[in-house]
Structures are given as structure tokens and as C-alpha cells.
Amino acid sequence: MNKTFHYFYFWMLKFLMVCSILLFLAGIVLSISRYLFLRDAIRSQAKIVRHFTASDGLYTPIYTFEDSKGKEYEITSSHGYNTPIGKEGDVIKILYDPSNPEISEEDNFRNLWAVPIFMALGGLSNFLVYGGLFYFSKKRLKRKAVINA
Known part of the structure; x- marks a missing residue:
């Protein structure tokens, strides 16, 4: 193969x-952000008043x-x-920021932790794969250079 x-x-x-x-770092920052939100958040119950259905078919609750x-x-x-996640009138658990109650999240694992965890684990696993490819490719190329010299 050529040098280019x-x-x-x-x-x-x-x-x-x-x-x-x-x-990976974005996942860590999001995890810290979630932790800080949860540290001060107040648990409450909310009532679903309707769902908004987006063009992509996802149901977004309005509560x-x-x-x-x-x-x-x-x-x-x-x-x-x-x-x-429920029909109109159903009660769901939420968390809200007492200093700004308009910042609220449904109290479930998916909403709170799925994105930060997948970002951090995805970044780490990709780094290990690409780092391994880089390391072993470099090592193989040096070995070839020594053999051809």
C-alpha cells in the first residue's frame, strides 16, 4: 500500500x-448535569392532559x-x-427544579440516564476500538518496515 x-x-x-x-466527555458532562438536577429536584405527580404526536410518530406527553x-x-x-406513557388523565411521577418548576422531567431511568450513559460508554468503547486499531496498525507497519529494510 502507498504512503498516502x-x-x-x-x-x-x-x-x-x-x-x-x-x-465520552459529553456523556460525563451530561451525567454531572443530571446529578446536579436530581440533587435538588422535588418529586411530584403530574396528570397527563394530552399527547402531541410528532411527524416521526413519537408521542410526547403534555402534563x-x-x-x-x-x-x-x-x-x-x-x-x-x-x-x-399513559392516557389522558393518568398520573405520572415527575421531578422538577424548585427554583424553576418549568424545568421538569419524567421520573424514569430512560429520561434521566439513558443518553448520558450511552454517550459515555459509546465514546469509551469507540476510543478503545480506534485506539487499538491505531496501536496495532502502527506496530504492524513498523514490523513490516524492519523486515523490508
């Missing part, structure tokens, strides 16, 4: 390793709840579901 291919190959592996590190001061809020969830 090797140069491009190793440059691409370095680029993918950097992207993997950034993905109402009262904060600790008795003020009512209507929130459109930031998460969509393949199937509705």
Missing part, C-alpha cells in the same frame, strides 16, 4: 479517537402539576415515546 493511504488511515483514526473522547407553592404548570415533555 497510510497517512490518511492514521489521520482518520486520530480524528475518530478525538471524536470518541469528545463523546400538568402543582409545585410546592401550589402554582400549576403545564409542561410539554422534552422526550418522545414510541408508545404513549
Whole structure:
């Protein structure tokens, strides 16, 4: 193989390793953000008033709840579901920020932790794969150079 291919190959592996590190760090930052939200969040119950169905077929619940001061809020969830999480009138568990009750999340693992965990694990596993390819390819290329010398 020619030197241009090797140069491009190793440059691409370095680029993918950097992207993997950034993905891992983004997952860590999101995890810390979630932790800080959960540390101060108040658990409450909300009532589903309707669902918004997006063009991609995901059901986004719209729910109402009262904060600790008795003020009512209507929130459109930031998460969509393949199937509705409940019908109109059903009660769901939520968490909200007491200093800004308009920031609320459904209290389930998927909403709180799925994205940060998958980002961190995806970044780490990709880094290990691309790093391994980089290391063993470099090692093989050096061995070939010694044999051909």
C-alpha cells in the first residue's frame, strides 16, 4: 500500500479517537448535569392532559402539576415515546427544579440516564476500538518496515 493511504488511515483514526473522547466527555458532562438536577429536584405527580404526536410518530406527553407553592404548570415533555406513557388523565411521577418548576422531567431511568450513559460508554468503547486499531496498525507497519529494510 502507498504512503498516502497510510497517512490518511492514521489521520482518520486520530480524528475518530478525538471524536470518541469528545463523546465520552459529553456523556460525563451530561451525567454531572443530571446529578446536579436530581440533587435538588422535588418529586411530584403530574396528570397527563394530552399527547402531541410528532411527524416521526413519537408521542410526547403534555402534563400538568402543582409545585410546592401550589402554582400549576403545564409542561410539554422534552422526550418522545414510541408508545404513549399513559392516557389522558393518568398520573405520572415527575421531578422538577424548585427554583424553576418549568424545568421538569419524567421520573424514569430512560429520561434521566439513558443518553448520558450511552454517550459515555459509546465514546469509551469507540476510543478503545480506534485506539487499538491505531496501536496495532502502527506496530504492524513498523514490523513490516524492519523486515523490508
